[in-house]
Amino acid sequence: MHELGIMANVLDIALEYAEQNDVKKILAVNMEIGELSDIVPKIAQDFFGFIARGTIAENASLNIVKIPARLRCRDCGEEDDLDTDHPSYICFECGSKSLELISGREYRIASIEVE
Amino acid sequence: MDPVRIIEVKRNVLANNDKKAAQIRENLKKERTFLLNLMSSPGSGKTSLILRTIEHLRNEFQIGVLEADIDSAVDAERIQSIGIPAVQLRTGGMCHLDASMTETGLKELGLAGLDLIIVENVGNLVCPAEFDTGAVRNVMILSVPEGDDKPLKYPLMFSTTDVLLVNKIDYLPFSDFDLNAMKERVYGLNPDIKIFEVSAKTGQGIEAWADWLRQEIIAWGA
Numbered sequence: 001m002h003e004l005g006i007m008a009n010v011l012d013i014a015l016e017y018a019e020q021n022d023v024k025k026i027l028a029v030n031m032e033i034g035e036l037s038d039i040v041p042k043i044a045q046d047f048f049g050f051i052a053r054g055t056i057a058e059n060a061s062l063n064i065v066k067i068p069a070r071l072r073c074r075d076c077g078e079e080d081d082l083d084t085d086h087p088s089y090i091c092f093e094c095g096s097k098s099l100e101l102i103s104g105r106e107y108r109i110a111s112i113e114v115e
Numbered sequence: 116m117d118p119v120r121i122i123e124v125k126r127n128v129l130a131n132n133d134k135k136a137a138q139i140r141e142n143l144k145k146e147r148t149f150l151l152n153l154m155s156s157p158g159s160g161k162t163s164l165i166l167r168t169i170e171h172l173r174n175e176f177q178i179g180v181l182e183a184d185i186d187s188a189v190d191a192e193r194i195q196s197i198g199i200p201a202v203q204l205r206t207g208g209m210c211h212l213d214a215s216m217t218e219t220g221l222k223e224l225g226l227a228g229l230d231l232i233i234v235e236n237v238g239n240l241v242c243p244a245e246f247d248t249g250a251v252r253n254v255m256i257l258s259v260p261e262g263d264d265k266p267l268k269y270p271l272m273f274s275t276t277d278v279l280l281v282n283k284i285d286y287l288p289f290s291d292f293d294l295n296a297m298k299e300r301v302y303g304l305n306p307d308i309k310i311f312e313v314s315a316k317t318g319q320g321i322e323a324w325a326d327w328l329r330q331e332i333i334a335w336g337a
Contacts (some may be wrong), residue, residue, distance in 0.1 A: 002210055009128045021122050030129075036271045038241045069270075074306070086268045089303045097303040101274050107128040107207070111121050112333055 003039060006107065007047040007062075014057055014112050021114070026057040028113040034106040035069045035084060059098025132246055135214035139221070147336035150217075150234065151328070152250030154272065157238030159258040160282045162190045163315035165233050168186040169199055172324035176230035176332060180229060181220040183212045183237050185186035190235060200224060214249050231332050240265070244272040251335055258283040259290055263297035264296025266304060273301050280307045285314040 014029050029048070033039050041064045047061045069082040071089070078093035082104065089099050127133070142317050143150050162182075171180055180201040182190040191203035204220045206212065216300060224232065234250060236243040247323075255264050255276040260283060266273045273279070279301060287294065301308060309327060313320035 002246075005209070005213065006128055009131055011126065013124065013126055017122055021120075022121075023120075035198060037245060082270070088268065089267070089270075094145060097177060097299060099303055101270060101304065105247055107245075107269060109124040109126050109128060111123050111125075113119055113121050115119050 004047050004051075005052060006039065007044055009013075010048065011051055011055070011057060011107045012107060013109055015055060016115060017112055018056060023112075023114040024056065025115050026060045026112055027115060028061045028063055029057070029108045030063045030065070030112070032065050032067050032106050032108045032110050034067045034104040035082075036101075036104040037107055039064070039107075065110070067103055067106045070102050071099040072102045074098040074100055094115075122136065128323065131182075135218065136247035139214055139218055140251065143226065143249070143251065144335070148226045148231075149227050149229065149252075149332040149335045150221075150248075150250045151230050152234045152236055152243075152248045152253045153256070154236045154240070154243045154276070155238060155256035155258070155263055155282075156240050158219040159238070159256045159261065160315045161235050161256060162193055164256060164282060164313070165194065165235060167315045167318065168195065168233070168325060169194075169197065170333075171321060172231065172329065175329065177228050178263050179224045179229045179232045180296070181217070181224060181232060181234045181253055183216070183220075184237060188290070200229075201235065206237055210237055210239050211246050212236050212248050213246045217248045217250075222298050230336065231328075240269040242273045244275050252277045252331060254278040254280060256280045256282045257304070259286040259292045263300075264291045266297065266300040270304055272302045273308070274304070276308065278311065278324075278327070280312065281312045284312040284319060285317050295326075306324065 010011045018026055045062045052058050071082050073091035073096050075096035076094040078091055090097055180194045181335035183204045183206055188203040191201040202220050202224045253276045311324040
């Protein structure tokens, strides 16, 4: 349950960019969130809607794109998405068990849609 | 009506936390205080392990403890009862500690004169892995009864920690926990990790863990 803290940061950043760009209204906030990050989109959206009241982001939609968890083999360099339902940490190319997590932890605001 | 524009942001939402954590570490370095962030599932033996660690190092170092819990002061009272300063941080429903909560706890405890502060994070293998607390080193506990498949389920935690303490190792003969399979999974995700097999109950393996921690504290304060 850390959606509220995260959403407070999201709102701050969105408002900061809006102010710098002379924006009247924020229509949407587009986020990229890693698959291994434990954000529940519905809860995040509800919190965002709640804290955005009374700001220029009131009624803005919060769009979340999940970034897959991706592993890179330290031995052969092969990259592959992690199947989080049936996680296996063996390189399918060379059989190595030494794999590095290269994505899946993101908590990014990609863009804001404004008018 | 004004046209809709798209403004590129590309900013990490946790950047504020990361910045605060870096400030905490800078301040700790100045005060020569080593901050250890201890993470695990509930019931893995965090508080017992802290008590054992204190027993081994209290003659050499001034130690303090920050206890994070959703809502109780039970753990801090256990630490205080052996004469070690402890502050209870009630996270109020939050599943993890972040840098600003750590900062609040450190202010209350006071860094001056303390060589080692152990932070007992909220019992949870997911969220604490995502938030830098400002600690110098991150340590996690996996206890034998939890099972050897935990690295498959919580890869982030095992990837971000510096040390893995395999606690309740005295249960090993009574369980089907496959120590080698677990280690292979963990080293695959995190080749630099240090693994210590310990029992907070019997004291087995605590010496080796305490030796590692001693060296880290001395190196940080040097």
